[in-house]
Amino acid sequence: MLPTGVVIHVLVFVCIYAILAVGLNLIMGCAALFTIANAALFGVGAYTSALLALAGYPFWVDFLAAVFMAGLISFLIGWPTLNLVGDYLAVATMGLGEILVSVFRNWDAVTRGPMGLPGIPPVKVFGVVFDQPLKFLFLSAIFLLIAFLIAERLAYSPFGRVLKGIREDEVAVNSLGKNTFRFKMWVFIIGGAFMGGAGSLYAHYVGFIDPSSFTLWNAFFLWLIVILGGLGSNIGAVLASLAFVGIRESLRFLGLPGNITAAIQQVLFGVILIVIMIYAPRGLIPERKYVTRYKGNAEGRQSL
Amino acid sequence: MLRGTKEMLKVDNLCKDFGGLRAVDHCSFEVPQGAIYGLIGPNGAGKTTVFNLITGILKADEGRVLFKGENITNLKPYQIAQKGLGRTFQIPRLFYNMTVMENLLLGAKNQYGENLLYAILSLPSSRRQQLALEKRALDLLEVLGISHLRDEYVANLGHAEQKLVELGRTLMADSQLILLDEPTAGLNPVFAGKFLDYIRELRDHQGKTFLLVEHNMRVVMNYCEWIIVLNYGQKIAEGTPEQVSNDPAVIEAYLGE
Numbered sequence: 001m002l003p004t005g006v007v008i009h010v011l012v013f014v015c016i017y018a019i020l021a022v023g024l025n026l027i028m029g030c031a032a033l034f035t036i037a038n039a040a041l042f043g044v045g046a047y048t049s050a051l052l053a054l055a056g057y058p059f060w061v062d063f064l065a066a067v068f069m070a071g072l073i074s075f076l077i078g079w080p081t082l083n084l085v086g087d088y089l090a091v092a093t094m095g096l097g098e099i100l101v102s103v104f105r106n107w108d109a110v111t112r113g114p115m116g117l118p119g120i121p122p123v124k125v126f127g128v129v130f131d132q133p134l135k136f137l138f139l140s141a142i143f144l145l146i147a148f149l150i151a152e153r154l155a156y157s158p159f160g161r162v163l164k165g166i167r168e169d170e171v172a173v174n175s176l177g178k179n180t181f182r183f184k185m186w187v188f189i190i191g192g193a194f195m196g197g198a199g200s201l202y203a204h205y206v207g208f209i210d211p212s213s214f215t216l217w218n219a220f221f222l223w224l225i226v227i228l229g230g231l232g233s234n235i236g237a238v239l240a241s242l243a244f245v246g247i248r249e250s251l252r253f254l255g256l257p258g259n260i261t262a263a264i265q266q267v268l269f270g271v272i273l274i275v276i277m278i279y280a281p282r283g284l285i286p287e288r289k290y291v292t293r294y295k296g297n298a299e300g301r302q303s304l
Numbered sequence: 305m306l307r308g309t310k311e312m313l314k315v316d317n318l319c320k321d322f323g324g325l326r327a328v329d330h331c332s333f334e335v336p337q338g339a340i341y342g343l344i345g346p347n348g349a350g351k352t353t354v355f356n357l358i359t360g361i362l363k364a365d366e367g368r369v370l371f372k373g374e375n376i377t378n379l380k381p382y383q384i385a386q387k388g389l390g391r392t393f394q395i396p397r398l399f400y401n402m403t404v405m406e407n408l409l410l411g412a413k414n415q416y417g418e419n420l421l422y423a424i425l426s427l428p429s430s431r432r433q434q435l436a437l438e439k440r441a442l443d444l445l446e447v448l449g450i451s452h453l454r455d456e457y458v459a460n461l462g463h464a465e466q467k468l469v470e471l472g473r474t475l476m477a478d479s480q481l482i483l484l485d486e487p488t489a490g491l492n493p494v495f496a497g498k499f500l501d502y503i504r505e506l507r508d509h510q511g512k513t514f515l516l517v518e519h520n521m522r523v524v525m526n527y528c529e530w531i532i533v534l535n536y537g538q539k540i541a542e543g544t545p546e547q548v549s550n551d552p553a554v555i556e557a558y559l560g561e
Contacts, residue, residue: 158417165410168399177385292405294438
């Protein structure tokens with residue numbers, strides 16, 4: 001049985017990853033924009049937050065700055081790339097994401113490069129210091145709840161319907177008078193802002209960040225979560241975060257050597273991916289079906 | 305009413321090259337308001353290309369397209385659609401993993417809930433509008449005879465039903481001019497007749513204008529008041545069904561010398 005401290009630690013990570021996954025689900029699950037810049041945006045949030053916190057700014061300032069910065073960078077990434085489709089978008093966002101990680105790694109004067117930024121102070125809100133994992137779990141759970149509710153509203157609103165239309169057939173959405181570029185841009189910014197917020201929480205929780213936390217492997221780990229949770233399904237994204245982050249973080253506490261843990265993890269995820277894709281191709285919890293709400297009878301007219 | 309007075313669509317000297325191939329060659333025609341016009345021609349004559357140029361999916365190399373007197377040449381497809389020009393596709397381009405109702409609702413323009421803030425806050429004005437749109441969509445589905453399929457995924461529907469959903473979606477957008485790309489392809493003759501009767505009814509009662517590409521000559525002769533014939537991207541004839549079917553150039557294009 002795992003000790004309570006480990007469970008709490010794992011759950012904090014689950015919350016942070018669930019915020020990331022819900023953000024990515026809006027972009028990738030609803031609108032089918034296969035972006036690989038997600039981990040880099042997580043890093044943008046973490047670095048923005050860490051640098052401001054180290055400069056003495058209060059939590060809410062550095063958190064909002066992280067959200068804003070990630071949204072802004074998403075906009076800058078999206079502007080040239082969102083006219084690309086499918087694989088091309090994935091390749092372009094991968095390149096831009098890697099540029100961001102390169103900046104983290106090489107801008108020594110600001111990010112201290114591979115040495116990372118240590119000593120990020122814990123969150124302090126209204127005089128309460130969230131320095132214990134249990135306290136931080138409360139905080140991150142509240143942020144997850146807010147992120148989840150926003151994502152649910154968006155996914156099942158007319159806005160979300162346009163996103164799903166883009167996923168199905170973008171030309172058709174355009175032919176109905178909707179500027180698909182605008183919708184894609186907005187979901188890119190919103191999803192990116194979620195990732196920035198998650199990065200801020202991560203930086204404050206761990207207290208130390210370095211570029212290795214925001215690499216491609218992390219980007220694909222998030223893909224795995226969103227795809228296995230069910231594309232377009234926010235609740236699926238949260239539950240898959242619980243399952244995969246749970247597995248990943250728990251493996252670290254088994255006491256095996258690091259290289260073996262990493263290998264076991266990748267083999268395990270590969271097997272799970274294959275099994276779920278065969279037996280539940282729409283994911284653990286598929287997207288909810290839309291049901292007509294209007295209950296009155298339609299006017300009886302002569303039918304075709 | 306053969307030709308209304310108000311001009312709905314004017315295609316003026318339109319040209320489009322694909323590499324060395326001239327797909328549309330100085331093509332000009334007009335469609336008056338409240339008309340049902342046909343665009344015909346042998347395979348590869350450039351009919352669908354003309355549709356794609358009018359709706360902005362392709363950029364014209366030369367010439368202009370006027371919609372209600374306004375120059376819409378090379379506007380973006382969504383801008384053209386917003387002005388009231390709708391279309392269907394040769395193979396229905398539907399949102400297959402969404403329900404019939406969702407497909408129709410996506411057709412409606414100016415929805416508050418498409419604004420991010422309205423969507424997140426789920427404001428009452430947006431919810432009321434959505435209910436009203438659902439009612440409108442249900443009325444439309446009732447007329448089309450598929451209201452029982454409202455919550456069915458479009459992918460599970462038959463071809464004929466999918467064609468109806470696509471038409472319904474365009475009607476939800478309040479389009480005044482609707483371009484129909486082979487509306488009866490793949491439909492049995494009885495159903496095709498019903499479909500076109502409905503098109504005629506929409507014209508008679510709501511003043512909608514239609515331009516259709518069609519291969520089925522019986523349909524063209526019975527339902528179109530005026531026919532434009534293309535061959536190798538050029539307009540080779542236009543006129544009433546009788547005039548066109550007796551035109552030597554048309555007969556040659558279809559049957560060869």
